[in-house]
Amino acid sequence: MTGSIGNDVTIVDACTRGGEGGSPTAVLVDDVTFSDSTRRAIVRRAGTSHAAFVDPDSGTTPTVRFFTASGELTNCGHGTIAAQAFLLHSRRLRAHRLRQRTGGRTFDTTAVQRDNGIEVWFDQGPVELRSCTAAARDSLLAALGIGVDDLAVDDVPCVASPGTPRLLVPVRTPAILLSVRPDLRRLAADCRRLGYLGCFVYTLDPNRNAGAARMFAPAIEVGEDVVNANSTGCLAAHLFATRGQRGVDVEQGHAAGRPSSVFATASGTTQGISARVGGMATIRSRPTDTVDGDAS
Known part of the structure; x- marks a missing residue:
């Protein structure tokens, strides 16, 4: 250079x-x-x-x-x-x-x-979706500082992988999302032990195909992302699998003072559920x- x-x-x-x-x-x-x-x-x-x-x-x-x-x-x-x-x-x-x-x-x-x-x-490309074990879920929620009552009532945490797995964590409200203050050292240790990239915490707008999210990935020395585009594609795949929803616009970056947005769509293919991501x-x-x- x-x-x-x-x-x-x-x-x-x-x-x-x-x-x-x-x-x-x-x-x-x-x-x-x-x-x-x-x-x-x-x-x-x-x-x-x-x-x-x-x-x-x-x-x-x-x-x-x-x-x-x-x-x-x-x-x-x-x-x-x-x-x-x-x-x-x-x-x-x-x-x-x-x-x-x-x-x-x-x-x-x-x-x-x-x-x-x-x-x-x-x-x-294809996004693999699978359930999270109760032990792994509880450990990661504790590291995130998210209680069971904070979780969305019509959604559940799941593991999504477009190549590298991460935990998708739905919470009830934008206020809860913004209040998340994880123990980054504990979260990094748990994610390394489980082989996860990190945790994508999100909340959805019930009136439109949109939401807001924060991504924590201290296992790779990124405490909190401004934006995580691949996790937005994972969320689109999850929503397609569970609700038949074909697209989502996810606001990110507010906690860092950098308003950001990622768009994603999902569809069924011969290889499973695939996503396209844009911004x-x-x-x-x-x-x-x-x-x-x-x-x-």
Whole structure:
């Protein structure tokens, strides 16, 4: 990596809401001379929680790798939105349809320039849904500081995995959601023991296909995400399985002071329930005022 960070790294605010907020994500052209330790150092230097490294020579099927300061991720939802916005912007296009290669999987993406940013959608693929054991559920709820009476009466916690499992936790009201103050050390230990990425705590609006959520992933050193796009796709799959609901718009980032939004749809396929995930992105020129972002 040469020169100043502002010359090498583009900061993309992924999953903005109304043209504001979003999760700051570092995006840059990858270099075959980079070691993984160099990539981790770049994340620390950028001041974001994640960075997307884009292969410049992969044409219509770019290879994108995602790193946090602690290591590589097999996928990253908001990072994919940031990477695709970066590609559209750097190629000076109004729209594109590409295939992205990440973590051994290749999937469809679209990006379109809109008046308030770049709209990106990607194919998340099949989402595995399963029940959580009572012991695991109770341990994680205790770590989150969520009581049984706080849970939604018409929904239940479940494990969802688009590749990496996480616990979806429904709570009754937005006030309860905002009041969650987890014991991050205990939550990290429980998630590592169970093999979970983290816990996606959400509440739903009964009058429309929308809700709000917070994601806690201290097991990978991201205490709380601004945005978790992949978990929104997991929620869409869960709602499709349990209610036949085909889409959801989830507000996130309020606890971090960065209003954000992720859209997701779900449908039945021969491989099971699959989800598509979308969000708006804004290109920024320099890495200032950065905060934690999406785990994966």
